[in-house]
Amino acid sequence: MKPLLIVKKQGVYGSLQDKGRYGYREYGIPLSGPMDKVSFQAAQNILNNEKNQTTFEMFIGGFEFEAIDDGIYVLTGAKCRCLLNGVPIEMWKTFQLTKGDVLSIKSVSHGSVVYLTPKGGFQIEPILGSSSCFPLVGEAINEGSILYGKNAEPLHYTRGLYAPFRPIFKSDITVRIFKGPHFELFTEESQQQFLQVAFQFSGGNRMGYYLKGSILKLKKMKDIFSEATQFGTIQVPQNGEPIILMADAQTVGGYPIIATIHEEDLHKVAQMRMFNTIKFVLMEEDVCP
Amino acid sequence: MQRKIDFPHTMWISQHTIRFAFREEISQENFQAVQQFNRFLKKHLQQNLIESVASYHTVTAYLKQTKDSIDINFLQKQWLIMQVATKDNEVISRKLQIPICYDEEFALDMDCVMNYTGLSFEDIKKIHMSKSYSVYLIGFLPGFPYLGDLDKALFVPRLRKPRSSVSASSVGIGGLQTGIYPLDSPGGWNIIGKTPLNLFDIHGKEIFIFSLGDQVQFYEITKQEFYEIKSKGV
Numbered sequence: 001m002k003p004l005l006i007v008k009k010q011g012v013y014g015s016l017q018d019k020g021r022y023g024y025r026e027y028g029i030p031l032s033g034p035m036d037k038v039s040f041q042a043a044q045n046i047l048n049n050e051k052n053q054t055t056f057e058m059f060i061g062g063f064e065f066e067a068i069d070d071g072i073y074v075l076t077g078a079k080c081r082c083l084l085n086g087v088p089i090e091m092w093k094t095f096q097l098t099k100g101d102v103l104s105i106k107s108v109s110h111g112s113v114v115y116l117t118p119k120g121g122f123q124i125e126p127i128l129g130s131s132s133c134f135p136l137v138g139e140a141i142n143e144g145s146i147l148y149g150k151n152a153e154p155l156h157y158t159r160g161l162y163a164p165f166r167p168i169f170k171s172d173i174t175v176r177i178f179k180g181p182h183f184e185l186f187t188e189e190s191q192q193q194f195l196q197v198a199f200q201f202s203g204g205n206r207m208g209y210y211l212k213g214s215i216l217k218l219k220k221m222k223d224i225f226s227e228a229t230q231f232g233t234i235q236v237p238q239n240g241e242p243i244i245l246m247a248d249a250q251t252v253g254g255y256p257i258i259a260t261i262h263e264e265d266l267h268k269v270a271q272m273r274m275f276n277t278i279k280f281v282l283m284e285e286d287v288c289p
Numbered sequence: 290m291q292r293k294i295d296f297p298h299t300m301w302i303s304q305h306t307i308r309f310a311f312r313e314e315i316s317q318e319n320f321q322a323v324q325q326f327n328r329f330l331k332k333h334l335q336q337n338l339i340e341s342v343a344s345y346h347t348v349t350a351y352l353k354q355t356k357d358s359i360d361i362n363f364l365q366k367q368w369l370i371m372q373v374a375t376k377d378n379e380v381i382s383r384k385l386q387i388p389i390c391y392d393e394e395f396a397l398d399m400d401c402v403m404n405y406t407g408l409s410f411e412d413i414k415k416i417h418m419s420k421s422y423s424v425y426l427i428g429f430l431p432g433f434p435y436l437g438d439l440d441k442a443l444f445v446p447r448l449r450k451p452r453s454s455v456s457a458s459s460v461g462i463g464g465l466q467t468g469i470y471p472l473d474s475p476g477g478w479n480i481i482g483k484t485p486l487n488l489f490d491i492h493g494k495e496i497f498i499f500s501l502g503d504q505v506q507f508y509e510i511t512k513q514e515f516y517e518i519k520s521k522g523v
Contacts, residue, residue, distance in 0.1 A: 025342050025351070027497050028428040127491050136472055137431065137491060178303050181310070181347075225315065226426055226435070228342035228349035230306060251342060252428030260303045 001123045003068045004149035005097075007141060011062025011105065013205065014141045016122055017247075018054045021130035025251045031231060032132035035113050035206060035247050035270035038167055039077035043117035046074045046094060046159050053121025054131040056147060058114045059205075060273070061105040065116075067097040068146070072119040072155050078111025078169060078271055093160030094119075111169035111271035120152030135207070135248045172198065173272070174279045175265035180234065180257035182224060190216040190240075194258060198277040199242065206248040209272060215240035218256060226254040232261035232269070234280075244269060293372050294322045296365045297348070304355045309348045315437060315465075319346050320423050324382075324502045326368075333367055334359075343501050344426050382504045384421065387469075387484055389460055389507045390515040395483035398448070402462070402479050405445045414509060416440045417481065421506040422467060424499050432471035432489035434499040439465045451477035459483050460507070485510070485518035 007014075017040070020033025034040035034057060044053055061080050075082055075091040082089050083104040089095050097103060105114055124131050127138065141147070183191065199213035216236045229235065233245040235255040242258065247270075259280060261269060272278060297309040309330075311322050327343045330350055337358055339351040352358065391414050393399065402413060422436035429435075439462055447463050452475060455461070459470045461478030470476055471488035488498050499505070510518070 023340050024431075025340050026427065026501055028431045028433055030431075128496065134431075134491070136474070178301060180302070181300060181308060225313065225345045225347075226428065227344040227347045228308070230303070230351070232303060250428055250430075252344060252426060260306070263304050 001148045001150060003146045004071050004118060004122070005065040005103075005147040006068055007063065007143055007145045007147070008066050008102070009062065009064035009104075010141075010143045012059040014056055014058045014063055015133035015138075015206070016054050016124055016131055016141065016147075017057045017133065018121075018131040019052045020247070021128055021132055021134070024128055025228070028251050029128065030135050030248050030251060032130065032135065032206075033231075033247050034115070036077055036111075036115075036267040038267040039113070039115050040117075042092070042161055042167075043074050043076040043115050046076070046092065046161055047072070047117060047119045048155070048159065049117070049119065049121060053117065054124065055115045055117040056122060056141070058105060058116065060112050061108045061114060063116075064102065064104045065147075067099055067101040067103070069149075070096065070098045071149055072096050072152070073103075074117055074160070075105075075114060076117070076161075077114040078108045080108040080114055081106035090160075092163075092166050094155055094158050108273075110171075112273040113270055118149045118152070119155060120150045123148045123150050167267075167271075169271045170268075171276045172279075173268045173276070174281055175268060176262035176283050177234070177259040177280045178262070178283050180259045181227070182256035183258055185218050185222060185256055186236075186258060187217050187219050190214070190218075194242075195280055195282060198279045201272040201274060201276045201278065203274070204244075204246065206246055208246055208249060209244040209269065211242045211244065211278065213277075216242060216258065222256075224254055224256050226252045227257075229253040229257070230260065232263065232266050233257055234259045234261065246270065294325065296368050297322075297326060299361055301356055302349065305352045307350050307352065307356070307359060309350070311346045313346055315345045315425070317423070320425060320502075323348055327501070329368060329371060333364060342428075382423070382502050383500070384504045384506070385498070387486065387498075387505055387507050388510045388514070388518060389418075389482045389484050390510050390512055391482040392512045392515070394512065395459065395515075396481045397459075398461075398479035399481055402443070402445050402481060406442060408442065413443065413481065416443055417462070417467065418507045418509060421504045424501055424503045424505060425466075427497075427499065427501060430470065430472055430474055432497045432499065434468055434488075434503075434505070436467045436469075436505055437465060439467050441465065443467075445479050447477040448479065451475050452480075455480060456483075458486060458488065482507075483515070485515045487522075 193214040199211035426435040455476035463478035
C-alpha cells in the first residue's frame, strides 16, 4: 500500500467501493458495491484492471484531490467537468497524475455518480471480504483523508472508451420491473398508475431514492411481515410515495413491495438526479409454473 | 410423526432472485418450515446460490445465474423425497444464554412498560426471561435479531417518537418481539435492559453472536456483573 491521493475538498458524498460485500445478507449486512455497475466496470476495463478493484464513488462532484505519488487513473460515470491543475481533461480516458497535481471534480451536468479509479485499484483493509465502505460502521472519506493504492504496472499508452460507446445519461428513463410480492395488495387504480405515471426523482442517497408522482394506496391497511429486499426493490411506505432501495439498502424491509427493478437496468436508476423521471414497464412471466 | 410441509409458493423477484413463501403468519410451525427449507436450498442450489435470506414466512435466494437455471419441478420432487425419506426433520437449533441487566441505568423505558402493562418490575423481568426466543429474522441493522414470540402480557406499542440514539447492546421490546441493538442507532422500541456483550465485532473471531434459527434465552445479572463482563470485553 502506498499513499496516492489526499482529499483537499470534500464533495457531497464519497465512498470506496468494490463489487460488494457478498455472503452476509443473512446477518443483516448490506451488500453495498457500486451504484452504477456499468461505469464501474468500464473503468476496470479501460485500465485493464482485474475485475474487482476498488474505486472511489462520488455523488454530484465537488471533490478535489492532490496527488501524493504518481499514478494512472480514469474517470467514468456522470458527465462532469474535471480539471487537472485547472485544465479540463476528458473522462473515459486514462490520465496520469504526478506528485503535487491537483484534480478537481466540478459541476456534474448529466447523471449523478462519478467514479475515480486508479490502475490497480485503491487499497484498504477489507471488512468481511470487501473493500466497499460498510454503512454505519466503516470510516467516511473526508477532507484530509488519504486514499491508498499500490505499485501498478505502468500503462504504456493511453486507453479509453471510444465516445460512441460511452453511456448517455438521459433525464427520462424507462426501466423493466418484476411484480413485487405485494403488488396485488394495491388498489387497481394504484397498480395502473404505478405502470403509467412518470415518477420524478426527489432525492436520495446510497440507501434509497425517493420518488414523487402518484400516491399509491393499498386496498386495505395491512401489516406486512418484514422480508428480504435488494438493490432495486421498490417499496411503498404509509405516505404512498415509492422508494427505490439502492446499493446500501438494509437487507430486510417491512413496507409493501410493489415491484423490483431488473438488475440490468439499475445503473440507469443510479444515475438519476433532481427532476429526472422514471417509468416502469412490467416484465412478463413473473410467477413460476 | 413429522408433519409434512408443503412446497412453498414460488415467485421470481428479479432475474437472479427467487422467493419461496410459506403461510403468511408468525408461528413456530412456520419457523421450522423456513429453517428447514433454507437448509434444503443451500444443499440443492449449491454453486448457483450466492446467499439466502430467511424471514418469518419466506426464504429469498440470490442466484449467480439467471432464472432459466432453476428447475422448480426438480426442487419440488427433491423436497418431497426429503420429507418422506428423512424421519426426523426437526431443525436442531443452537441455544444461547444471554446475560441482561435490567437496572434503571439501562432500562430507559421500564416505567412506561410498567404503566402500559400494569405489571410490576419483577413480573416484567420474570416474563421476559421465562421463555426461549427464536431468531426469526436478522436485519434493520447489521446483526439485529428479531426475537419472538414475546409473551402477550408484555405487548407495548413502539415509542411515539423514536429515540434518535439507542446505545449498542440495549435490549428492547416492541409488539410481540424483543431484540438487541447491535450498534448505536435510532430506534423506536421500549428499552428494558442491556447486555454487556458486543453483538457484532467486525474484527473479532466470531463476527456475529446470532444466526437465524438460534434459540435465545435471557438471564439476569447485576450491575456489578454487567461491568465485570464488560471489562473483560466479551
